[in-house]
Amino acid sequence: MTRLSFFLPVLAFVAATNLSAQTYTYTFNNLSTYSPADPCKVFIGVGTSRAEGGLRVDYTVDNTPATTYGIKAGDLILALDGVQVRSQGELERERDKHQQGEAFTLSIVRNGQQQTINARFKECTEEEREASIERMEERINERLASLEILQKSMEESFKNMSWNDRPILGVYENTAANTGKGLVIESLVSGKGAEKAGLQSGDVIVNVGGKPVTGSASLREALKEQKAGNLVKVILDRNGEKLTKMVALSGQNSYTFNVDRDPCKVFIGVYTNTNSGNEGGVLVNGVIDNTPAKEGDVQPGDIILAFNGKPVNSHQELTSERDQKKPGDAFTLTVLRNGKNMKINTRFKACDTPPVTEETVDVLEESIERKDPETINAELVSLEAYPNPTYGMVNINFEAEAIPTTVRIFDMEGKAVFSRELPQFGGTYAEQVNLFGQKAGNYVISVQQGDKVRSKQITLLPRA
Incomplete structure (x- = not known):
């Protein structure tokens, strides 16, 4: 089976591993003392x-x-x-x-x-108290059922987790400025090799260790055989001038999480971004071994303009065309490479000969922790998001005080990809959100009430 892998920062993993041990107590204790619709709780209104x-x-x-x-x-x-x-x-x-x-x-x-x-403050009647207890018991049972499903999912997930000390340069990519000619540095990780070697925001990394770099996926591929502490040659463009830097690689403690991909689902084998150039299309950031893309010689930096002659300008359009095919079917990609259009003829893997490959999902070299200095933890009874990781659909459930509430989902660059204003929030929220078509990687669910914010990280897996 094809295997998908993505990296989780250590703190996120520790929080996840503690979830099954702590959530039941946390949820039960809070439900027993607080309910947003509880008439027996002091409430101004x-x-x-x-x-x-x-x-x-x-x-x-x-x-x-x-x-x-x-x-x-x-x-x-x-x-x-x-x-x-x-x-x-x-x-x-x-x-x-x-x-x-x-x-x-x-x-x-x-x-x-x-x-x-x-x-x-209002005082409870005996009838209200009994009704409140009954509602709390119902909520407890609902939460425990949800948590049981979540715990089973996480237990299966943890079986496929492994420890990694991954080598990194210590840069954050500016994906919005990516034109396929290199990795544009948005900022540097303090104290890491890139900063110490003199790399700067705005530099465009074009080659690392003798391998071409067009984005975060190809950078990861270039560093795959390296180890923390190694010196690597980095070739970059700074305001039109080619520079060479020797960078000592730093180590990032992380976990690799593997998910089996259905071998009978068609799979091209590319990492993509929307192309910011005038040509349109989708930019290939990386190519996965033993896939149709690799066998057809698709290369990082290629811009996919069309699938079987149908123009594609987003990851969603590419996968929509892909999903009309079946295992074993032939297909043609029209790509732009070095200013020239070319056609790549290849074929999806047959269902009876599934490849064993590893796909790695990692938007940035390190997760960016973005915090609003004016926010504090909201006193939510619970904030659940599942399945996590997800291929697109994610269920968001929480309970909180019945005051105006805003639910948002941010990518790791701080862009809101989903927003829901709830001016008359009744205390309970349950919605299924579809992130299909968004770039694979880490996202943050944010629930805001006044100056209080509660957040939860989720991971979106690729489907191309």
Whole structure:
């Protein structure tokens, strides 16, 4: 069977390995003390946004202290019980010091006049308490069922994980600037070999260790036989001038995760990016051994213009044309190489003679950790995303407080590839998102409520 491999940073792997041991306790404990629709939890009943001097009330929730004691949309909340609040998180922290039925005060500004509202948190009836317990039990059972599926999936995944100390230059690629003529450096990893050797942002790496480089996939291929500590010759273009640098390779601790590919599904065997040049097409960043692409002499840097005469300008268009074929079928790729169009005739592998190859998915040499300095962890009951890794479809489930919420998925360059605004969020979210057609690699699911953000990393596997 064809095997797919991708690298997980060590911290991500450690978090994953701890998941099955910790998630049940974490989920049960939080569900037993908190539910966004729980009438027995202290709840003011306002949705807010930051404003000068405090929090602007965007809306109020019926049958809560907010509506009972006359808080209105447009009010500016300055303080709760005399403690100044400037964020939803600060408001919640002061609120959570109370028990149901207790009194509290809000200092607000309405129509330019400051006033104090004396209010009291709602107290549960016995019927509400019983209904709340029943709902929590249902949620616990739902979460445990989901986690059981997730745990089984992860246990199977871990069987195929192996340790790697992978050699790297220490560069981040600017994929948006890639034209197939080399790897454009976006930035450098502090303290790694590339920085020490004097490489700079904007340099275009064209050759490493005697092997041509057109992007991250071909760079990885060039370093495949190298080891951390080795000196390699790097040829680069800097503002039109060819330079040669000797770079000491650094090591990156990572895990390789192998997934069996169905040998009866057609597979070209290329890594691709959308071409940023004027020619259109998709840029080949790497070619996998023992595949139709390799046997047809497709090369890194080629730009695939058409599949069987049908123009293709994205990874999705290429795979759409590919998926109309069957194992053993012949096909023709029209490619642009060194300014000349050429046709490559090759054939998909037959189902009865499956190749044994390894495909490596790694968008960047190292995962970029991007954090908003103003964000803190949101107090979500759970944030689940499965299957992970995925070929495209990913299920996102979470529970949180019933306030305006935004769900986004970012690629590792910080570009949002999915966004969902939930101004009237009811406390529970479950949606299946299709990432098909996006570039293979790591993505981050972000759930934002006010100034709180909770994130989870997922990995998208290639399908070409």
